[in-house]
Structures are given as structure tokens and as C-alpha cells.
Amino acid sequence: MPLAKILLYYAFTPLADPDAVRLWQRDLAESLGLRGRILISEHGLNGTLGGELRALKRYVRKTREYAPFKNIDFKWSEGTGLDDTGASLDFPKLSVKVRDEIVSFGASGEVRVSDDGVIHGGMKLTPDALHELVAERGDEVAFFDGRNALEAAIGRFTGAIVPDVETTRDFVAELDSGKHDDLKGRPVVTYCTGGIRCEVLSSLMVSRGFGEVYQLDGGIVRYGERYGDDGLWQGSLYVFDKRGAIEFSDHAAVIGACVVCGTPANRTANCADASCTTERVVCRSCVLPPCEEHASPVE
Numbered sequence: 001m002p003l004a005k006i007l008l009y010y011a012f013t014p015l016a017d018p019d020a021v022r023l024w025q026r027d028l029a030e031s032l033g034l035r036g037r038i039l040i041s042e043h044g045l046n047g048t049l050g051g052e053l054r055a056l057k058r059y060v061r062k063t064r065e066y067a068p069f070k071n072i073d074f075k076w077s078e079g080t081g082l083d084d085t086g087a088s089l090d091f092p093k094l095s096v097k098v099r100d101e102i103v104s105f106g107a108s109g110e111v112r113v114s115d116d117g118v119i120h121g122g123m124k125l126t127p128d129a130l131h132e133l134v135a136e137r138g139d140e141v142a143f144f145d146g147r148n149a150l151e152a153a154i155g156r157f158t159g160a161i162v163p164d165v166e167t168t169r170d171f172v173a174e175l176d177s178g179k180h181d182d183l184k185g186r187p188v189v190t191y192c193t194g195g196i197r198c199e200v201l202s203s204l205m206v207s208r209g210f211g212e213v214y215q216l217d218g219g220i221v222r223y224g225e226r227y228g229d230d231g232l233w234q235g236s237l238y239v240f241d242k243r244g245a246i247e248f249s250d251h252a253a254v255i256g257a258c259v260v261c262g263t264p265a266n267r268t269a270n271c272a273d274a275s276c277t278t279e280r281v282v283c284r285s286c287v288l289p290p291c292e293e294h295a296s297p298v299e
Helices: 018-031 053-064 127-140 149-154 170-177 196-207 219-227
Strands: 004-012 035-039 044-052 077-078 094-098 123-125 144-145 155-157 185-191 214-218 233-235 268-270 279-281
Touching: 004 053, 004 196, 018 035, 018 094, 018 170, 035 214, 044 053, 053 123, 077 219, 094 268, 127 185, 127 214, 144 155, 149 155, 149 268, 149 279, 170 196, 185 196, 185 219, 196 214, 214 219, 219 233
Parallel strands: 035 094, 123 214, 144 185, 185 214
Antiparallel strands: 004 044, 004 077, 035 044, 155 233, 268 279
């Protein structure tokens, strides 16, 4: 039986002709029956694709043949399944687009990249090196979540600082507000799902005077592969496809709380209005009522 898999990957590298890369990537993914989202900019490539294992392996080989992408770190996870045509059930379609940024901080003018990645970003730490830093510096180490508050609600590093942001674009204002300036004299470890948001976030922090900034190399995904739920991570990992969230073991903690009844929950959902795109944490027994923008007006 064909195996369904999902790829998560990115590469920060200068691209002289992003639209030519878009056409190549679109044709390659379409020819292999893959679904998901690929974003391209002058700063590089960012993708999440689902499909049959052999098709994804061929995609990896062909993408790495292009010199700027030869060292991409592809992260694999289990997919939900395949439909009758062999396409991924985790994504509705394939989308390949050119954008100003491959991760939307609204700071394209601040980000500079070279063949080696983002310039002046935080020092990269492997999961083992992260544990060494914590063993050496203890509570002095501050974990800084590079995702939005909803993602952090169902999973995060123990004791992490969770900025009050709804989207990635909110981070610039969050850093400029000064509310995290007390961290400028401490070792700060930024982390996110697969590592891409921290590449940019750590560079924004460095440019704003944070003196000792690190980023978890490979993100939560690589950490979970190494330590599962027997390290510093707790809860579920939010993912941007139909799976909703994944766990690293059969004993993952449930740290979220249903906004309806308050019971522990590790899933998110939209409100009862079919057009709603606002997610909240909800248990499997509850249905979210319409949020304010979709509630019926009071007569």
C-alpha cells in the first residue's frame, strides 16, 4: 500500500529569478501529483508538500539538483492518507507563489541573505547543544516562542515566553514595543515549527540589541525527533494542514484548555460559522459557538 508522507523544508539563499523558480517548482510538483504550498522570493524557498513517498523522494532529488537548494534540510512526517488518485488527503490543492517574503514578518527590507542563509541571525543550536546550554546556564536561559499564541496554547517549551501575537507580522511591533527588553542581557533561544520563522526572528532580535540570541536548528520538529516527550518540550505540535496537530509519542502532555468547558484539549477548530477562519482550542466534546464577528446581531 502506498505510503502517505509530508515534507517540511526551506532554504534562505539569494534567487535572481524567483518567477523562473516558481514555474520549475510548480511543474515538478504537478508532474509528481503533489499537493501543498510552496512560497518563493528573492530570499529563497519555503514549502510544505504531501503525497506518496516515492513521489516525494523524487521531488527531493530533483530539487537538490539545483545548486542553491542542494543542502536543504527536508523534514519528514506521517501523512493522513491518499485519495483514489494518489494525492494527499492533508492538502486540498497545490499552490506555488512568488511573495516578497517566504515567511511573512513584513520585514523584507530588514532581512539579508547570502549563500549561507540569513545574515546576522542567531547562533544555531542542535537539540543536544540546547540541552548543554540549559545544563550550563539553567534558569538564565529564556525560551522565546516564534509562533503565534494559538500554536503555543497546545504545545511549547517548558517556561517559554509566548509573545502576544496573532500572526507572524505582529512580531516586529512586539519587539519594538520594548516589553521584552529585559531579555537583552540573557541567553534567548528562539524556536518555531521547522526553523524558518526563527531564522528571521533571531536576526530581528539581534538588530534590536538582544545580545545573546540562539535559534533551535530544525525547530520543534527536529527536537521532537531527538527527545520526543522526554525532554524540555511539552504538548502537541500545531501544523498547518488537515492533521491540525501531531504528537511525538504516546505519552504527550495535554496542556491546552477548551475555551468552552475548560477541560484539557490538544486540538483547535473554527467557530460554528462555516466562513470563520478564527481558530481556538476546543475539546472533542464541544462545538465552538460563533465568534463575535459571526454572531447574529442582537435584536
